[in-house]
Amino acid sequence: MSDPVELVLAIDLGTGGPKVGLVTVRGEVVWWEHTPVPTTVGDGGAHTQDAELWWRVIGESVRRAPGRDRVVAVSVTGQWASTIPVDDQGRPVGPCVLWSDTRGAPYSKALVGGPVSGYAPKPLATWLRRSGGIPTTSGADPVGHLLYLRHEEPDVLARARWVLEPVDYLTMRFTGVPAATLASMTAAWLTDNRDLGRLAYDDVLVRLAGVDGAQLPPLVATGSVIGPVLPEVAADLGIPPAAVAVTGLPDLHAAAVGAGAIGLGEPHASIGTTAWISAPIARKKTDVFRQQASVPGLDNASYLLANNQDSAGRNLQWWRDTTAPTTGYEELLAEAGSTPPGAGGVVFTPWLTGERSPVDDRDARAGFHGVGETSTRGHLTRAVIEGVALNATWLLGAAERFVGGRLDDLRLVGGGARSDLWCQVLADATDRTVVRVTDPWLAGLRGSALVAGLALGALTRDEVRGAVPTDEPFRPDPRNRATYDALAAELPKLYAAQKGFFRRSARR
Incomplete structure (x- = not known):
């Protein structure tokens, strides 16, 4: 008899809730399930979740998992730029302040705000030189969260x-x-990213940020083994006591691995709740005007391009839930698919919750343009799909300028990639070949497991791309080139025309 297949307990903690899966050390997903969790939205830009609830529902999923007795490693990916205060045992002492929480904005603006793309020149220069990025003035990042807690909830x-x-x-x-x-x-x-081999926080940046460095967790090498699973946790979940946990990864990093795009210049894109376009690059750099940055990558020798469009698949969810809550996505997508490219002249700007890249504007909002009396639900649904693809096209131009070359054969992951229509519209709008990863909504689970496989020596980096299955590519249809070129040119103009309105509306 052959030895039983070794499995990784992979967890992908999206904002909508955790996916929990059992995946082989070479990336084959053998079981998974998803549990939704709520977000609490409050006054002043509050967006929080219950981190103890995450742990509870993850445990419930693991106990239902067939084959959990073959787990050799635990690997976690998911949302980032969120902040959880915990005690010395790792248990929450307050809610998770999510990446979309902007209550720290007044304190972040006081810290780094100014006239250069919204930033003061001196802190901007210091931060970019050392880390490659700077805390956002929107407050929607860990520094903003900590400043908010320090000023407004010091007891936490x-x-x-x-x-x-x-x-x-x-x-x-x-x-x-x-x-x-x-x-x-x-x-x-808060780290000096000029030297990826230096596992320490930067004293200058910690001091400038006004945070307590003693509360920041110790740094270890990315992709390394943290240590064994606690015996009581292993017993409670029914996994072997010999199982170990590897370092957690942001969803960007796990998606790169889960897409098989880990070689220098190999691009991948995601259409999930949010959207991004990324590729490993060799050096630290930043484009503060277009919100592109190279961040520490999958090892101590390379970086990843980081950018983010705040709303992608979230737009279609909003459209369905608001206008047709009893209608399935399949029906809406079929109506959109029967509508010609260009959506009958309707353009949707997909900035439902603001934007980050290639413009950083938390006040921006979504809207339909060109709606007429002959516009149908199919036109408007197609406009939502096209709007996300056109926004990605705008981002692609900034990304290619940043990396200094064409990004083609985009490996695509995320829930939105399940739609053939969305994949084809993305290929047509960007004029790029789109290669959908098989089971694209599970790329985070697959990527997490492959990271564990690398840490355990079950495969090499050269084997990762071949370990990721893909579907038939979606190639641009030249018949749609003129339509999408014209629409792609309109989106930045619509933003420029409305940004004053966005700002005024946010003050009301």
Whole structure:
């Protein structure tokens, strides 16, 4: 008899809730399930979740998982730029302040705000030179969160031993070890990323940020083994006591691995709740005007292009839930697919919750343009899909300028990639070949497992691309070139024409 296949307990903690899967050390997903969790939205830009609830529903999923007795490693990916205050045992002492929480904006603006693309020249120069990025003036990042807590909820920080990113929080719940990586701490911009071999926070940046460095988790090498799973946790979940946990990764990094795009210049794109276009690059650089940055990558020798469009698949979910809650996505997509490219002249600007890249404008909002009396639901649904693709086209131009070359054969992951229509529209709008990863909504689980496989020596980096299955590519249809070129030119103009309105509306 052959030896039983070794499995990784992979967790992909999206904002909508965790996916939990059992995946082979070479990336084959053998079982998974998803559990939704709610977001609490409050006054002043509050967006929080219950991190203890995450742990509870993850545990319930693991106990239902067939084959959990073959788990050799635990690997976590998911949302980042979120902040969880925990005690010395890793248990939350307050809610998770999500990446979309902007309550720290007044304090972030006071810290780094100014006239150069919204930033003061001196802190901008210091941060970019050292880390490659700077805390956003929107407050929607760990520094903004910590400044908010320090000023508005000091009792929470007083109870906290550590402040952790979600992936590091879950890893600590498994191991009891407080640890982070240059990758997981990227959004805090508190490390000197000129030297990826230096596993330490930058004293200058920590001091400038006004945060307590003693509450930041110790840094370890990305992709390394943190340690064994706690015996009581292994017993409770029914996984072997010999299982170990590897370092958690942001969803950007796990998606790159899950797409098989880890070689220098190999691009991947994601259409999930949000959207991005990324590729590994060789050096640290930043484009503050178009919101592109190279962040610590999958090892100590390379970086990843980081950017983000705040709303992608979220737009279609909003459109369905608001206008046709009893209608399935399949029906809406079929109506859109029967509508010619260009959506009958309707253009949708997909900035439902603001934008980050290639413009940083938290006040921007979505809208339909060109709606007429002959416009149908199919036109408007297609406009939503096209709007996300056109926004990605705008981002692609900034990304290619940043990396200094054409990004083609885009490996595509994320829930939106399940739609053939969306894949084809993206190929047509960008004029790029789109290669959908098989089961694209599971790329985070697959990527997490492959990272564990690399850490355990079950495969090499050269084998990763071949370990990721893909579907038939979607190639641009030249018949649609003129239509989408014209629409792609309109989107930045619509933003420029409306940004004053966005700003005024936000003040009302």
